[in-house]
Amino acid sequence: MATKPVLHYFRIRGRGEPIRLALRVAGVAFEEENVTDRAVLKSDLDCFPFGQCPRYVDGDFDAVQSNAILRHIGRKHNLYGSTEQEATHIDMILDAVEDFRRQYTVLIYEKQLDEEAKSEYWTKRFDPSTSGERNGGAHMLYFSKFLKRYGGKFVVGSAVSIADVALFDLLEINIRLFQNHLGAMVFAARTCLRKTRMYFWFWLIHAQ
Numbered sequence: 790m791a792t793k794p795v796l797h798y799f800r801i802r803g804r805g806e807p808i809r810l811a812l813r814v815a816g817v818a819f820e821e822e823n824v825t826d827r828a829v830l831k832s833d834l835d836c837f838p839f840g841q842c843p844r845y846v847d848g849d850f851d852a853v854q855s856n857a858i859l860r861h862i863g864r865k866h867n868l869y870g871s872t873e874q875e876a877t878h879i880d881m882i883l884d885a886v887e888d889f890r891r892q893y894t895v896l897i898y899e900k901q902l903d904e905e906a907k908s909e910y911w912t913k914r915f916d917p918s919t920s921g922e923r924n925g926g927a928h929m930l931y932f933s934k935f936l937k938r939y940g941g942k943f944v945v946g947s948a949v950s951i952a953d954v955a956l957f958d959l960l961e962i963n964i965r966l967f968q969n970h971l972g973a974m975v976f977a978a979r980t981c982l983r984k985t986r987m988y989f990w991f992w993l994i995h996a997q
């Protein structure tokens with residue numbers, strides 16, 4: 790009997806979550822190996838070549854870097870669009886999500902969720918009047934405009950893809966951050982919320 794793929798990660802959502810969601814969408818049963826000792830990441834570079842997790846092992850296939858893993862799952866399980874243009878639009882969403890996530894990570898880990906930094910983050914990332922400023926390419930309005938122009942029934946094209954997974958995860962972590970401003974958040978992200986079919990993802994998360 791074939792062994793199930795294994796996701797090695799911490800017992801948190803973090804960068805493991807889009808991988809878990811993509812596997813669930815693809816209907817792939819998988820196991821999790823909880824990384825409890827950070828020192829292993831630094832000493833075992835055969836398994837963790839960049840000293841970090843997640844790591845994904847599927848038989849002979851062995852990879853780190855969350856977006857590389859996500860793309861692999863997309864290619865293997867038909868979650869990567871149906872044309873070269875769609876696949877590239879999916880890549881564009883993934884890279885834009887990464888730019889946004891970088892800003893989110895700075896707020897959480899470097900700024901320690903400082904109130905002033907959080908307020909600045911809101912202004913620079915969600916306030917529609919600030920999308921023209923220098924913001925590292927990370928603003929919700931960019932996604933909304935992109936989806937209005939290129940999105941299909943789903944984030945890209947007529948089928949669910951790893952772009953839906955990545956964008957949903959980004960929206961979800963930000964919604965949790967601004968739970969007290971839910972109305973403003975829903976308004977700022979309304980196009981993305983609609984396209985990513987948030988209710989479906991919530992169901993998927995909770996149907997464990």
Ligand SMILES: N[C@@H](CCC(=O)N[C@@H](CS)C(=O)NCC(=O)O)C(=O)O
Nearest residue numbers: 803804827840841842843854855856
């Ligand atoms: N670019 C990497 C970043 C991975 C990363 O930042 N992993 C963190 C957890 S989310 C980690 O392993 N941190 C432990 C460490 O750096 O010591 C990816 O996308 O997989």
